[in-house]
Every structure is written in structure tokens, then in C-alpha cells.
Amino acid sequence: MAEQTGVRFTTVALDTPDPRGLAAFYAALLGWRVDEDTSGDEWVNVRGDVPGLHLAFQLAPDHVPPTWPAGDVPQQVHLDFHVADWDSTQPRVLELGGRLVQDEAEHPSWRVYADPAGHLFCLCLDSA
Incomplete structure (x- = not known):
């Protein structure tokens, strides 16, 4: 049986130069919805049917995508x-x-x- 730690997993946040665009991609792929309560264009959430769990996309204008499988720029997640x-x-x-x-x-x-x-x-x- 898992030990209770008081820690709860809720979010994976991905860096992107286009938070709204990437949120739209994952919302369409997963059949989820973009959280319109997200303020601004620097952080956008996408939610499904699991309460409290979502994907988030944060503005990172200098984001460099991984060069997988070469690994020159490693995948972080x-x-x-x-x-x-x-x-x-x-x-x-x-x-x-x-x-x-x-x-x-x-x-x-x-x-x-x-x-x-x-x-x-x-x-x-x-x-x-």
C-alpha cells in the first residue's frame, strides 16, 4: 500500500514559444479543452475529465526543441x-x-x- 505523503501530482508544464498554439494541439489530440480561465498568453492550461489534473504550456521565447535521437539538445520530458x-x-x-x-x-x-x-x-x- 502506498504511503500518504501529502503530495499530489497535478500538472506537467511544457515550455513553448506559443502557449496557446501548443495548448490547442494537445486539446485537439486528447479531446480535452483549453481552460479559458487561464489569464494572458504566458501560461495556458488544458483540462480533461480528471479533476485537478491538467497539462500546462508556458511561454519560453528561446525554447530549443530536443534533437532526438541525436541528443545534441536532450529531451527534458x-x-x-x-x-x-x-x-x-x-x-x-x-x-x-x-x-x-x-x-x-x-x-x-x-x-x-x-x-x-x-x-x-x-x-x-x-x-x-
Whole structure:
């Protein structure tokens, strides 16, 4: 049984030169909504149906995307999303401005993508 620490996970924040644009990408990808209560354009939240949990996007005009897999600029974080299949999800990722950076040839259960700001994320096949 997990020990109670009084610490609760609520947010992953990603740096981007365009917080509203990146928020729109993830809101559309996940079927979540942009939190219109977010003030200004320096910090934008995207929320789903889990109370208290959200993605945040903060203004970083000098953000440099990772150069993965080369590693000249390392990835600082990446997100994993589970999907039933790639064929119905990948076209949506590409249409929203994401790009495929590694297919499943090396790892048969996931594909690596970059969002419009260059942050990496994986689409992982559900193992049902």
C-alpha cells in the first residue's frame, strides 16, 4: 500500500514559444479543452475529465526543441499516450501539426512523435 505523503501530482508544464498554439494541439489530440480561465498568453492550461489534473504550456521565447535521437539538445520530458491502434491516431497527430520521428521498427509497441514545439511524445499500443 502506498504511503500518504501529502503530495499530489497535478500538472506537467511544457515550455513553448506559443502557449496557446501548443495548448490547442494537445486539446485537439486528447479531446480535452483549453481552460479559458487561464489569464494572458504566458501560461495556458488544458483540462480533461480528471479533476485537478491538467497539462500546462508556458511561454519560453528561446525554447530549443530536443534533437532526438541525436541528443545534441536532450529531451527534458516526454509524454506517453496509449491508443488502440496507430492507423486511426497517427493521421490526426500529423493533421494537427505533429510529426513522426521514429516508427515502431525498433520498438514494436510504440512510435515517437514531436509536437509543434518539438517536445517528444509516444503513442503506445494498448496491450489488451
